[in-house]
Amino acid sequence: MFNPLTTLSDAQALDQSDPLRPVRDRFLIPDGIAYFDGHSLGPPSRAARQIQDDVVRRQWGEQLIGGWNDAGWIDAPQRAGAKIARLIGAKPNEVIVADSTSVNLFKLLIAASRLSDRPAILSEAGDFHTDRYIAKGVARLTGLRLDLVPRPELEQKVGPDTNILYLSHVHYGTAERHDIAAMTARARDAGALAIWDxxxxxxxVPLQLNQDGVELAVGCGYKYLNGGPGAPAFLYVAEHLQERLSSPLQGWMGHAAPFDFTDDYAPAPGIDRFLAGTPPILSMAALEGGIEAFDGVSMDSVWAKSVGLFETFRSLMADRCPDLVCVSPSDQARRGSHISFRHPNAFEICQALIAVGVMGDFRAPDVIRFGLTPLYLRYEDVWTAVERCADIVDSGGWNRPEFSRRRKVT
Ligand SMILES: Cc1ncc(COP(=O)(O)O)c(C=O)c1O
Incomplete structure (x- = not known):
């Protein structure tokens, strides 16, 4: 059972006994920053800098175009995919790195919807908007209907009309987590396919895609995988479905023989058919370096620390800053790895926190999110964040023109 912290030295004592403490050194984090935005953009890893430097100087610089073969650039999508597979409970040949999450969702929605003539795509209302925009575009292209319903109605809404159920596993705002095994089974029992974001x-969070019967998924590289700004995303297709699906983006990299330059398209065997164009090698290098930060680290140990950080954050905030209301589930099985608070002045408080070195983020209309990233966050950072937040709220320090929403450009 978690014991609430009261002092900075309690937090530092927890850091001393944290088994993941040495992993923080794998990252380049500026001094004086408590970084709670790794759920949006992970920081650079030392390995990312080193691998990218090697790609530019030695591989590209010396091997030039020979790097495609000699440095193994051509295999980067499969190689990075296999590394991600370990983290999500999939086989190495079931994950490939390519494009963005939005594009990968497009590919899977179209590919999967062709397996049945059922009329509807089903999803949750109020989920991350790019997925919805993509699904609306897919609906227009295919003539399918898009049904968006609130979370409590989802299970009951899956039915004979449902062709595809697509869902975000963890909600970007509140961190609420779906039961991935149960919802996948619910879709399958109704004769539909589930796609997970x-x-x-x-x-x-610990994922066991194979064990949980998950068949299709997409995800991004720049958040918890620390792949860098705009890092390429990944796509997962369970082995048994791969030969039955074909990508709507029939690019040469997904061709069975890209260098035969034939007029006809023939999909590559397996997961490779979901590639479209040339992989972005510099970005792939940073992503491979980001994923390397997980070497020797089990996802169970990552999750155990995430739970500790969450409980610490929640109990300190309840004590020191009760005006900010926690909207993330207290049940650890029902949440992801960020903690969100609601406050009418969330935007200004978030800006005031950033000004004093506590970097979280704001999500409209009134939520502050703090990403809990166990590889590099310390309990001391949590303590600092809560103390600074309490100071800002108690003193009204957020109520200054420079923190006002009207000044925000983007
Ligand atoms: C749930 C979810 N899906 C998709 C995206 C972004 O997708 P893309 O990689 O296409 O930018 C995000 C970005 O924050 C997200 O939170």
């Missing part, structure tokens, strides 16, 4: 769970 794992953006807020890959590298954050």
């Amino acid at each position: 794992l953006c807020h769970s890959a590298g954050a």
Whole structure:
């Protein structure tokens, strides 16, 4: 059972006994920053810098175009995919890195919907907007209907009309987590396919895609996988479905023989058919370096620390800053790895926190999110965040023109 902390030295004592403490050194984090935005953009890892430097100087610089073969650039999508597979409970040949989450969702929605003539795509209302925009585009292209319902109605809504159920495993705002095994089974029992968006769970919560019967998923590389700004995303297709699906984006990299330059398209065997164009090698290098930060680290140990950070954050905030209301589930099986608070002045408080070195983020209309990233966050950072937040709220320090929403450009 978790014991609430009261002092900075309690937090530092927890850091001393944290088995993941040495892993923080694998990252480049500026001094004086408590970084709670790794659920949006992970920090650079030392390995990312080193691998990217090697790609630019030695591979690209010396081997030039020979790098495609000699440095193994051509295999980067499969190689990075296999590394992600370990973190999400999949086989190495079931994951490939390519494109963005939005594009990968598009590919899977179209590919999967062709397996049946059922008329509807089903999803949750109020989930991350890019998925919904993509699904609306897919609906227009295919003539399918898009049904969006509130979370409590989802299970009951899955039925004979449902062609595809697509869901975010962890909600970007509140961190609520679906039961991935139960919802996948619910879709399967109704004769539908489930597609999961794992953006807020890959590298954050323990996933066992094979064991849980998950057949299709997408996720991004720049959050908990620390792949860098705009890092390529990944796509998972269970082995048994791969030969039955074909990508709607029939690019040469997904061709069975890309260098035969034939007029006809023939999909590559297996997961490779979900590639479209040339992989972005510099970005792939940073992503491979980001994933390397997980070497020797089990997802169970990552999750155990996430739970500790969450409980610490929640109990300190309840004590020191009760005006911010926690909207993330207290049941650890029902949440991801960020903690969100609601406050009418969330935007200004978030800006005031950033100004004093506590970097979380704001999500409209009134939520502050703090990403809990166990590889590099310390209990001391949690203590600092709560103390600074309490100071800002108690003193009204957020109520200054420079923190006002009207000044925000983007
Ligand atoms: C749930 C979810 N899906 C998708 C995305 C973004 O997708 P893309 O990689 O296409 O930018 C995000 C970004 O924050 C997200 O939170």
